[in-house]
Amino acid sequence: MTESYSPLDSRVYAMLRDSRMIIVCGSGGVGKTTSAAALGVAAATHFDKRVLVLTVDPARRLATALGLEALGNVEVPVALDGARGSLTMAMIDTKSSWDDMIRRHAPDAATRDRVLANDLYKTLTSRFVHSHDYVVTERLFDARESGNFDLVIVDTPPSRSALSVLDAPRRMEQFFGSRLLRLLTAPSQSRLLSLASRPFFLVADRILGAAFLSDIAEFFTLFRTMESPIVARARRVGALLSDSATSYLVVTSAEPVAMNEAGYLVEALRGRRHRLEAVLANRLVPRRLSDGAPQRAAALASNSDPVSQALAAAEREIAAVASREAEVLARIGTWEVDVLASESRAGDITDTGSLRGLAQDIRSLR
Amino acid sequence: MSAALARVAAAQGKRVLVCEMDDKGSLAAYLGRNELGFAPTEVSPGVFAMAMNTEDSLREYIRLFLRLPIITSLAPLARIFDFVANAAPAVKEILAVGKLCYEVRERNYDIVIVDSEASGHFVAQVSAPDALATLVRIGIVADQTKWMSDLLHDHSVSSVLAVVTPEEMPVVETIELRERLAKATPIDFAGVVVNRMPRDTVSDADLATARSIGTAQASVAVAEWLVDRRRAAQAQVARLAEALDQAALATVVETVLETVLESPDASSPSAVVDHIVDEITAHLGGAA
Numbered sequence: 001m002t003e004s005y006s007p008l009d010s011r012v013y014a015m016l017r018d019s020r021m022i023i024v025c026g027s028g029g030v031g032k033t034t035s036a037a038a039l040g041v042a043a044a045t046h047f048d049k050r051v052l053v054l055t056v057d058p059a060r061r062l063a064t065a066l067g068l069e070a071l072g073n074v075e076v077p078v079a080l081d082g083a084r085g086s087l088t089m090a091m092i093d094t095k096s097s098w099d100d101m102i103r104r105h106a107p108d109a110a111t112r113d114r115v116l117a118n119d120l121y122k123t124l125t126s127r128f129v130h131s132h133d134y135v136v137t138e139r140l141f142d143a144r145e146s147g148n149f150d151l152v153i154v155d156t157p158p159s160r161s162a163l164s165v166l167d168a169p170r171r172m173e174q175f176f177g178s179r180l181l182r183l184l185t186a187p188s189q190s191r192l193l194s195l196a197s198r199p200f201f202l203v204a205d206r207i208l209g210a211a212f213l214s215d216i217a218e219f220f221t222l223f224r225t226m227e228s229p230i231v232a233r234a235r236r237v238g239a240l241l242s243d244s245a246t247s248y249l250v251v252t253s254a255e256p257v258a259m260n261e262a263g264y265l266v267e268a269l270r271g272r273r274h275r276l277e278a279v280l281a282n283r284l285v286p287r288r289l290s291d292g293a294p295q296r297a298a299a300l301a302s303n304s305d306p307v308s309q310a311l312a313a314a315e316r317e318i319a320a321v322a323s324r325e326a327e328v329l330a331r332i333g334t335w336e337v338d339v340l341a342s343e344s345r346a347g348d349i350t351d352t353g354s355l356r357g358l359a360q361d362i363r364s365l366r
Numbered sequence: 367m368s369a370a371l372a373r374v375a376a377a378q379g380k381r382v383l384v385c386e387m388d389d390k391g392s393l394a395a396y397l398g399r400n401e402l403g404f405a406p407t408e409v410s411p412g413v414f415a416m417a418m419n420t421e422d423s424l425r426e427y428i429r430l431f432l433r434l435p436i437i438t439s440l441a442p443l444a445r446i447f448d449f450v451a452n453a454a455p456a457v458k459e460i461l462a463v464g465k466l467c468y469e470v471r472e473r474n475y476d477i478v479i480v481d482s483e484a485s486g487h488f489v490a491q492v493s494a495p496d497a498l499a500t501l502v503r504i505g506i507v508a509d510q511t512k513w514m515s516d517l518l519h520d521h522s523v524s525s526v527l528a529v530v531t532p533e534e535m536p537v538v539e540t541i542e543l544r545e546r547l548a549k550a551t552p553i554d555f556a557g558v559v560v561n562r563m564p565r566d567t568v569s570d571a572d573l574a575t576a577r578s579i580g581t582a583q584a585s586v587a588v589a590e591w592l593v594d595r596r597r598a599a600q601a602q603v604a605r606l607a608e609a610l611d612q613a614a615l616a617t618v619v620e621t622v623l624e625t626v627l628e629s630p631d632a633s634s635p636s637a638v639v640d641h642i643v644d645e646i647t648a649h650l651g652g653a654a
Contacts, residue, residue, distance in 0.1 A: 029536055257392040289588050296585050310572035311585040317567050318588050344595075 005045055005082070005356065011338060011364035015277055016043040016151070019247045021144065021240070022277070025156045025269075026251035027261035031282040034358065035251050035342070036155035037089075041352050042359030044080055044087035049150040052088045052143050080352055087352075088149070090139075097135035098125040105226040120219045133168040137237045144240060163268055169238040173231050247277035250337075254284065254321075254328040266335050278338035280362065281329055286343045290322035329365060339365040367529045367561055368481035369396035376412030380476040383469055386417045387462060387491070388483045393417070414475065423461040459494035460511065467495075467514040470523065489543070492518065492526070493550040518553050525556035530606065532560050532599035541609045558610065560603050564596040 008016070015022065016039065024036040033055060040053035052075065075090040099116060106112035115121055136156075143152045240246060248269050252262035262279055269276045297315035300308045332339050342362045345354070372384040383406055386393035394402045394417070397409045404422035406414035470478050482488045490497075495514040518524045526547065530540040544555055568589040576586050 029531055029533070033535065256395070260392055260395060286591070289584075289591055292584065293588065296582070296588075300582065300585060307572050307575045307579065308582075310568045311576055311582055311589055314568045314589040314592050315585055317565065317592065 020245040038358040044085040049085040055155040169234040283344040293319035383475040521554035532602040
């Protein structure tokens with residue numbers, strides 16, 4: 001029964017109604033994953049939508065929030081009481097996502113098997129950070145293209161990594177278009193003859209070692225056979241990220257570092273002309289507690305008994321935190337974005353009920 | 367935390383290099399600077415600070431190790447950098463780790479403190495020399511990764527200090543970080559610092575008395591909220607201590623240090639560092 005749930009803030013309601021993809025970014029430890037999950041629960045509860053929440057962080061945060069044990073590359077349906085729509089969760093596993101991509105794009109079985117068995121490929125995809133970024137965008141794209149979901153909510157890795165995820169399709173495209181790849185994959189004789197490429201190989205051989213260089217060349221020669229499907233997709237993924245139905249939500253806490261990061265992200269997203277939906281200030285002190293705290297602290301301070309003194313100290317502490325948060329919110333206001341605020345809740349977020357409550361408590365400030 | 371540790375070490379007369387890996391500028395703010403560059407600058411007596419930049423690191427590397435003749439044009443270098451950064455990301459990580467290992471090996475500083483990237487990326491970074499060594503068995507890179515791995519694996523030289531806030535997900539991640547790290551590389555895991563522990567403003571006894579009196583209900587609600595918050599944080603610290611203990615790391619539990627960031631005067635980043643410096647100093651005094 002939808003009626004049994006309290007309504008969402010109108011700003012949050014409109015965001016969930018109008019977006020087809022919401023990319024949640026922000027510094028680490030500000031409740032980004034929890035916010036993404038909460039918005040997913042709220043969207044599936046209040047709208048007749050098929051909602052997917054994707055987490056791209058290598059750590060299994062979402063699984064913890066939802067009490068799901070094995071959240072892997074597969075999509076896991078989440079049971080929601082009285083929901084109008086449906087909710088699915090998935091985590092992106094870098095290695096298996098790359099393998100899927102190679103299987104899909106390889107021109108023939110022989111190339112596919114050689115790439116999958118290549119040592120360089122295995123190490124690159126399983127051990128190195130930036131290999132993650134591209135498959136994230138692949139998964140977003142898949143989720144949208146599949147037609148299985150009406151809204152995709154993405155929890156990105158902390159901060160700057162979120163931007164490298166956004167840049168990944170363009171980098172992939174540039175990589176295939178680069179002279180370097182052509183140089184590397186050219187037959188070795190013509191390489192030596194080419195006057196232009198000689199300085200490059202002189203340096204590259206000395207840094208990387210000739211044997212490694214030829215390993216790289218072999219890998220990328222195989223990889224190039226998949227150039228046109230991968231480049232074509234990278235372009236479409238890039239277009240999807242700047243689509244007007246793709247909105248970005250920057251999450252922050254009142255901590256100075258998280259705020260600096262949020263400010264940076266707001267600027268960066270604007271610079272990329274992405275649709276910045278709002279800044280969500282998370283984990284604020286409940287106003288029902290902090291309102292009037294300084295007055296109550298002053299009244300209590302006039303009593304000398306230890307209990308009154310302890311209560312006065314509590315009132316002063318909550319008043320101090322609230323006034324610091326007010327300064328932070330005022331600063332976000334100067335960025336000329338919509339501001340959403342969410343109060344910290346008692347107890348851990350452990351189930352879908354508390355996630356739903358979290359989303360319902362988000363209110364817009366301007 | 368990195369800024370505070372650097373200042374504590376410098377106060378003990380050490381020459382300290384502190385480096386921010388993810389270029390977000392918060393270390394600069396905590397050290398009272400607007401920005402940091404690749405070249406270390408002395409931000410306070412004994413504390414040198416830098417921000418990692420892999421392109422600068424590559425330049426320095428080529429200059430120091432390859433002793434190549436001055437490259438007439440920078441264009442080839444830039445192209446190589448594009449290649450290493452975008453196509454062979456391992457090299458980007460190795461350049462960052464390599465720069466820091468170089469400073470350690472050359473003994474330019476008594477302590478090098480690295481403000482690393484988020485935990486998910488950190489494992490890849492710190493194990494990059496090991497990973498690269500399995501790929502490149504000969505050549506300059508192979509020689510280079512060997513000494514880096516040796517330094518990182520030497521428990522008397524390198525240690526990982528995890529910093530965590532007393533909340534469920536960061537605690538779970540820290541426990542996972544330790545497990546993943548143990549699988550990826552034999553680096554020493556020195557311990558965990560619990561940061562931003564809520565203050566102990568109201569005791570349970572005072573709260574119980576206030577409840578029984580029955581007046582000042584709004585203030586009692588505030589006190590309850592603070593007590594609940596602290597209790598939840600303590601439960602997370604206990605969970606962390608238990609997980610680390612189960613992994614036969616009894617000493618780690620002893621190094622769990624609680625610092626308080628919810629201080630009313632903690633309004634500016636450098637005031638926060640002042641506060642943590644006091645806390646660590648007090649803790650060291652207590653341990654001695």
